[in-house]
Amino acid sequence: MAAASEGDEASSRINVAVRCRPLSETERSNNVQSICRVMDRRLVILLDPGASAANDYLRQDKSKEKRFAFDQAFGSDVDTKTLFKATTEPLIKSVLQGYNATVFAYGSTGAGKTFTMIGTTIEPGIMFRSVEEIFAGVAGSDDHTFTVTCTFVEVYNENLRDLGSSDGKEGILDLREDPVTGTYVVGITEIRAESVQEVMDLLQMGNQRRTTEPTSMNVTSSRSHAVLQVRVERRGNPSLGILIGKLSMIDLAGSERASHTNNSGLRLLEGANINRSLLALGNCINALASGSHFVPYRDSKLTRLLKDSLGGNCRTVMVANISPSHVSYEDTLNTLKYANRAKHIRVRAKQNLVRPDEHVSQFEQAIADLRNEVSILKSKLAQRRELPSDSIVEGDENVLKEASENWKLEVIRNLESRTSLQRSLIDVERGLVQWRVELGQAKDIILHWEGRSGSSPSNRRSDARSLEEWKEATAQIEENIKENIETRRSLNERLQQNKVAGKELQKQLSQRVLNEDLRAFLELIQRVQVLEVERLELDHFWEIHRQQLEQSDQEIAMLREQLRLRNAHIHEQRQQLSKEKQEKMPGHVFLLGSTLAESSPQRGPLRVMQAWAPWRDEDGQEQERVNSGNLSVSEEATDDFPMQDKINWRALEVPLASQIKGLAQLQQNAGTSRLLAAKAWKDKSLRSIPERARRPLALARNGVAPPPLAPPAPPRELREPREPREPREPPGNSSPSQTRGSTCPPLRRKSSLEANALGGQRQPSVGDVRSPGPAHQRQILRAQGVAAPQRQLDKNSGISGAYRDKSRGRARSEHSRMARVGRSFVHTPGR
Numbered sequence: 001m002a003a004a005s006e007g008d009e010a011s012s013r014i015n016v017a018v019r020c021r022p023l024s025e026t027e028r029s030n031n032v033q034s035i036c037r038v039m040d041r042r043l044v045i046l047l048d049p050g051a052s053a054a055n056d057y058l059r060q061d062k063s064k065e066k067r068f069a070f071d072q073a074f075g076s077d078v079d080t081k082t083l084f085k086a087t088t089e090p091l092i093k094s095v096l097q098g099y100n101a102t103v104f105a106y107g108s109t110g111a112g113k114t115f116t117m118i119g120t121t122i123e124p125g126i127m128f129r130s131v132e133e134i135f136a137g138v139a140g141s142d143d144h145t146f147t148v149t150c151t152f153v154e155v156y157n158e159n160l161r162d163l164g165s166s167d168g169k170e171g172i173l174d175l176r177e178d179p180v181t182g183t184y185v186v187g188i189t190e191i192r193a194e195s196v197q198e199v200m201d202l203l204q205m206g207n208q209r210r211t212t213e214p215t216s217m218n219v220t221s222s223r224s225h226a227v228l229q230v231r232v233e234r235r236g237n238p239s240l241g242i243l244i245g246k247l248s249m250i251d252l253a254g255s256e257r258a259s260h261t262n263n264s265g266l267r268l269l270e271g272a273n274i275n276r277s278l279l280a281l282g283n284c285i286n287a288l289a290s291g292s293h294f295v296p297y298r299d300s301k302l303t304r305l306l307k308d309s310l311g312g313n314c315r316t317v318m319v320a321n322i323s324p325s326h327v328s329y330e331d332t333l334n335t336l337k338y339a340n341r342a343k344h345i346r347v348r349a350k351q352n353l354v355r356p357d358e359h360v361s362q363f364e365q366a367i368a369d370l371r372n373e374v375s376i377l378k379s380k381l382a383q384r385r386e387l388p389s390d391s392i393v394e395g396d397e398n399v400l401k402e403a404s405e406n407w408k409l410e411v412i413r414n415l416e417s418r419t420s421l422q423r424s425l426i427d428v429e430r431g432l433v434q435w436r437v438e439l440g441q442a443k444d445i446i447l448h449w450e451g452r453s454g455s456s457p458s459n460r461r462s463d464a465r466s467l468e469e470w471k472e473a474t475a476q477i478e479e480n481i482k483e484n485i486e487t488r489r490s491l492n493e494r495l496q497q498n499k500v501a502g503k504e505l506q507k508q509l510s511q512r513v514l515n516e517d518l519r520a521f522l523e524l525i526q527r528v529q530v531l532e533v534e535r536l537e538l539d540h541f542w543e544i545h546r547q548q549l550e551q552s553d554q555e556i557a558m559l560r561e562q563l564r565l566r567n568a569h570i571h572e573q574r575q576q577l578s579k580e581k582q583e584k585m586p587g588h589v590f591l592l593g594s595t596l597a598e599s600s601p602q603r604g605p606l607r608v609m610q611a612w613a614p615w616r617d618e619d620g621q622e623q624e625r626v627n628s629g630n631l632s633v634s635e636e637a638t639d640d641f642p643m644q645d646k647i648n649w650r651a652l653e654v655p656l657a658s659q660i661k662g663l664a665q666l667q668q669n670a671g672t673s674r675l676l677a678a679k680a681w682k683d684k685s686l687r688s689i690p691e692r693a694r695r696p697l698a699l700a701r702n703g704v705a706p707p708p709l710a711p712p713a714p715p716r717e718l719r720e721p722r723e724p725r726e727p728r729e730p731p732g733n734s735s736p737s738q739t740r741g742s743t744c745p746p747l748r749r750k751s752s753l754e755a756n757a758l759g760g761q762r763q764p765s766v767g768d769v770r771s772p773g774p775a776h777q778r779q780i781l782r783a784q785g786v787a788a789p790q791r792q793l794d795k796n797s798g799i800s801g802a803y804r805d806k807s808r809g810r811a812r813s814e815h816s817r818m819a820r821v822g823r824s825f826v827h828t829p830g831r
């Protein structure tokens with residue numbers, strides 16, 4: 001809190017001194033020439049290293065000899081003490097008077113900077129002598145009390161390291177600037193020194209820690225800048241205030257050219273950093289010397305550290321160390337150029353006087369500031385108190401951060417848990433569906449097993465397990481289902497709890513996270529997570545519906561299978577019934593018709609069968625043939641009617657029922673009940689008799705007992721009569737009956753061409769004696785207990801006008817259009 005007030009202020013230039021070291025023993029032995037001359041303690045002459053030959057007239061005009069004049073110049077014969085007294089000692093007095101002062105040594109590597117600043121035990125450097133002088137000054141003052149504190153720090157690779165810490169910790173320090181106290185190193189060890197020896201101990205310890213490495217130019221080359229700062233507080237009469245002086249002594253690392261040092265790796269990097277900071281120093285010197293308003297202090301740590309020493313409230317001495325060696329000509333020349341520029345830098349040193357009255361006012365100001373701060377903090381605290389007790393109670397940023405972080409973690413945990421629960425739920429649901437399917441199948445198998453119902457596909461599976469095993473498996477499946485249901489219930493409960501907790505967290509967001517940006521970000525994250533969970537839920541429902549659909553499909557397939565089995569069963573039963581009926585039928589049975597075989601959905605193939613029983617003719621002889629009625633051969637031929645003796649009606653198989661186009665005619669011969677079946681085929685392909693139709697064995701192969709072979713062709717007289725006859729009543733001993741068969745194809749109407757082909761041959765008509773009248777047919781059917789369709793009989797009789805197509809004229813009225821094929825005519829002639 002100390003503030004500096006201006007004391008005496010004097011504008012002055014930097015005091016630039018040049019010190020040329022002597023040639024070392026090694027250099028002498030290597031015949032290194034000394035090219036540096038110091039004249040009159042001010043003039044420095046740098047001889048041309050190539051002009052050693054006196055007779056080199058060509059080079060004389062191009063001589064590289066340089067001359068520089070400085071505030072002070074010291075040759076190789078001048079010791080450090082003399083140098084100190086001439087350059088630094090005056091500063092010590094200033095420091096004791098409350099001024100800032102800086103002494104720094106600048107020069108190329110091996111030029112003698114460390115020797116000048118730190119020195120040796122035999123010949124101590126400026127640092128030691130300065131501290132010694134300070135303590136001498138302190139000791140010589142009786143009316144004042146002094147407090148001397150020291151810090152020792154190095155700048156290595158652009159990092160600040162504390163060389164004065166007693167525990168050896170050399171962490172990287174930060175550099176800050178205070179508008180009142182100037183630049184200072186944060187956290188550096190300050191040693192309150194009571195004697196010169198303490199400072200010397202600090203110097204020796206720090207110097208040992210300092211980073212030095214042997215280079216080709218210097219066996220103990222300093223790779224860092226070392227800064228020793230001594231702060232002196234002088235207290236005397238309280239009314240006069242406190243004088244605070246600071247002396248900074250800096251041993252810079254040597255400027256060097258990489259080509260000369262042959263450095264590589266880390267050494268090269270160090271050199272680059274050293275050069276960078278020294279370049280920054282050179283730029284600052286140039287800017288200061290030229291009076292520029294902008295000085296690039298911030299280009300390096302070194303220039304930031306030396307900011308006050310170069311251009312601020314400070315009296316500064318720059319010692320430019322040079323080597324006399326002709327080998328170092330370039331480096332020496334550069335150093336001299338820098339030093340020459342630096343001497344133009346002007347500084348304005350001010351006495352740092354802290355007065356008590358100023359102190360009071362400063363304290364008052366500070367108290368006012370603090371009060372302001374307290375009131376701000378109080379208002380913030382009041383805001384926090386409005387929050388729940390478990391939220392933030394202090395306006396500490398760290399607390400806020402922690403609260404936000406905790407909230408975020410809780411939300412993430414909540415959502416992760418929800419996702420996990422959702423996944424588990426999906427798994428359980430899947431398992432349940434699977435178990436239920438398994439259970440259904442197992443029960444089905446058991447049912448079939450117990451019922452011995454034969455043809456179930458599941459029976460095939462039953463072969464692998466016994467009934468008991470299936471029952472055990474069923475019990476196990478039921479147990480699993482129970483467990484899954486219990487797990488699902490528990491998961492649902494936890495999921496609900498999780499959702500409630502999530503909503504609670506959502507409500508807390510505005511209270512627990514105060515930073516708006518962070519809040520928005522966290523809300524976004526939470527939304528993304530929620531969407532992810534919702535997606536999972538949708539997947540889950542989709543999966544359930546898909547499984548339900550699959551289950552429905554399976555049920556449909558099973559129902560279809562059941563339907564098929566039922567149809568097959570009905571078919572079998574019908575066949576059985578038909579057989580039984582036929583067995584019960586007395587006498588002879590003529591059956592003409594067809595049955596749809598086995599695959600009604602495809603409507604085919606169709607078997608057309610004819611079955612009959614022996615019947616007795618007029619003479620009472622039992623016959624085993626079927627008459628074709630009174631149709632003439634020619635008529636049959638022109639009508640494409642398959643001749644009775646050419647077709648085996650018993651086993652005529654056609655591929656599709658829809659291909660059957662035909663007529664059936666029932667005729668009775670006088671005195672004899674006969675059955676004549678006639679079909680007119682529309683499908684040309686069927687006009688020829690299928691080969692297999694001639695082989696009754698085809699039916700046998702299909703599980704149908706082959707009927708007797710087709711009877712021989714009817715006698716001629718039965719085909720000859722063409723005369724119309726009066727309708728005849730059926731004989732009393734005959735009781736024709738009709739039962740229903742299967743589907744009949746529609747009537748094929750004759751074309752006019754076909755009709756003409758019949759010529760004048762007589763067509764059967766309504767009055768044909770061989771056609772039983774509808775009344776008669778109904779009577780027959782009633783006698784057999786079979787309902788015959790009225791329309792059918794009417795058509796057969798030709799009464800129906802709908803079937804008389806006058807335009808065709810030649811349509812046979814006696815031809816019936818059968819709505820169904822497979823009609824069986826049961827006739828019991830001769831009984």
Ligand SMILES: Nc1ncnc2c1ncn2[C@@H]1O[C@H](COP(=O)(O)OP(=O)(O)OP(=O)(O)O)[C@@H](O)[C@H]1O
Nearest residue numbers: 021022109110111112113114115218221222253254
């Ligand atoms: N005035 C001097 N009188 C006698 N010897 C000196 C003098 N100046 C320097 N030397 C010697 O020269 C050598 C190099 O000196 P020093 O280490 O001080 O150089 P430097 O500039 O600090 O080098 P670097 O930058 O590499 O650290 C040392 O052995 C030192 O003793």
